[in-house]
Amino acid sequence: MADYMATIFPGKIQKIAINANLGCPNRDGTIGTGGCIYCNNASFNPAYAHKSKGSITKQLEDGVAFFSKKQAAYGYLAYFQSYTNTYADTEKLIELYEEALAFPGVVGLVVATRPDCISNTLMEYFAKRFGNLAEENHPYLLVEIGVESTCNETLERINRGHTYECAVSAINTLYNIGVSVGVHIILGLPGESREMMLSHATKISKLPISTIKLHQLQIIKNTPLAALYMQDRNFVQLFTPEEYAHIVADFIRILPGNIAFDRFVSETPPSMLIAPSWGIKPYKFTEMVEGCLKPEKL
Numbered sequence: 124m125a126d127y128m129a130t131i132f133p134g135k136i137q138k139i140a141i142n143a144n145l146g147c148p149n150r151d152g153t154i155g156t157g158g159c160i161y162c163n164n165a166s167f168n169p170a171y172a173h174k175s176k177g178s179i180t181k182q183l184e185d186g187v188a189f190f191s192k193k194q195a196a197y198g199y200l201a202y203f204q205s206y207t208n209t210y211a212d213t214e215k216l217i218e219l220y221e222e223a224l225a226f227p228g229v230v231g232l233v234v235a236t237r238p239d240c241i242s243n244t245l246m247e248y249f250a251k252r253f254g255n256l257a258e259e260n261h262p263y264l265l266v267e268i269g270v271e272s273t274c275n276e277t278l279e280r281i282n283r284g285h286t287y288e289c290a291v292s293a294i295n296t297l298y299n300i301g302v303s304v305g306v307h308i309i310l311g312l313p314g315e316s317r318e319m320m321l322s323h324a325t326k327i328s329k330l331p332i333s334t335i336k337l338h339q340l341q342i343i344k345n346t347p348l349a350a351l352y353m354q355d356r357n358f359v360q361l362f363t364p365e366e367y368a369h370i371v372a373d374f375i376r377i378l379p380g381n382i383a384f385d386r387f388v389s390e391t392p393p394s395m396l397i398a399p400s401w402g403i404k405p406y407k408f409t410e411m412v413e414g415c416l417k418p419e420k421l
């Protein structure tokens with residue numbers, strides 16, 4: 124991902140997670156209730172964001188203070204991460220995004236959302252502010268679309284509330300207006316075989332995306348999935364780290380080299396995680412994947 128950012132910016136870029144408290148249409152009844160079966164949004168936020176509950180500006184101040192102790196950055200991307208970050212009136216969304224863009228050092232946004240929740244008026248704003256119709260030297264925007272699976276049967280099983288075709292349509296529209304797109308996929312969802320998981324890579328490789336995030340399925344406390352898992356431990360087949368590293372390596376082999384991997388694993392705070400408990404740092408896991416990709420292991 125650092126290599127991908129280096130093609131856009133001349134120095135180190137740090138993402139700062141923002142919680143804009145925009146809610147989710149798959150929880151409030153607009154699209155569904157109960158949310159996706161694996162979702163507990165409290166697990167999304169990094170430690171510094173848990174402490175930062177204020178305005179967008181306050182959260183950016185806290186994030187910059189936290190990261191600048193570690194390493195100087197060329198610029199920051201305000202990462203609208205929790206819940207559905209395009210779920211509000213366009214005017215309100217523009218106000219939030221522009222507040223972030225006005226913060227010193229912020230060079231762009233990453234907006235995580237569902238594919239069925241980007242209005243036409245918001246697409247117009249994206250095109251004019253960040254895309255084909257934007258002024259020169261406009262800020263950067265990456266819209267991160269939660270695809271999760273390319274199998275509609277799985278999407279129904281996890282109560283996702285949209286189809287894969289819906290995700291394809293949103294991705295194509297964003298690409299056509301000149302906005303970079305990232306996708307999020309979960310490996311290990313209930314009912315999915317290894318072949319089905321790798322078929323996600325084949326289908327996604329045909330889409331006009333710039334980045335991808337892979338996550339292993341995790342059973343997180345206070346989710347419908349946790350209740351199903353407690354009733355029946357065989358409801359999902361959880362990976363060992365080695366099994367997961369191998370499937371990630373196979374996934375990488377299928378995707379074209381111009382799609383950047385943002386991350387391979389998610390790190391839920393141990394206090395919220397039921398299983399699998401790997402205790403492996405992301406950089407260590409990356410080393411395991413690299414080991415699987417070495418020619419002698421082919």
Ligand code: SF4
Nearest residue numbers: 147149158159162206
């Ligand atoms: S994963 Fe996203 S869409 Fe699903 S319930 Fe959570 S916030 Fe809503």
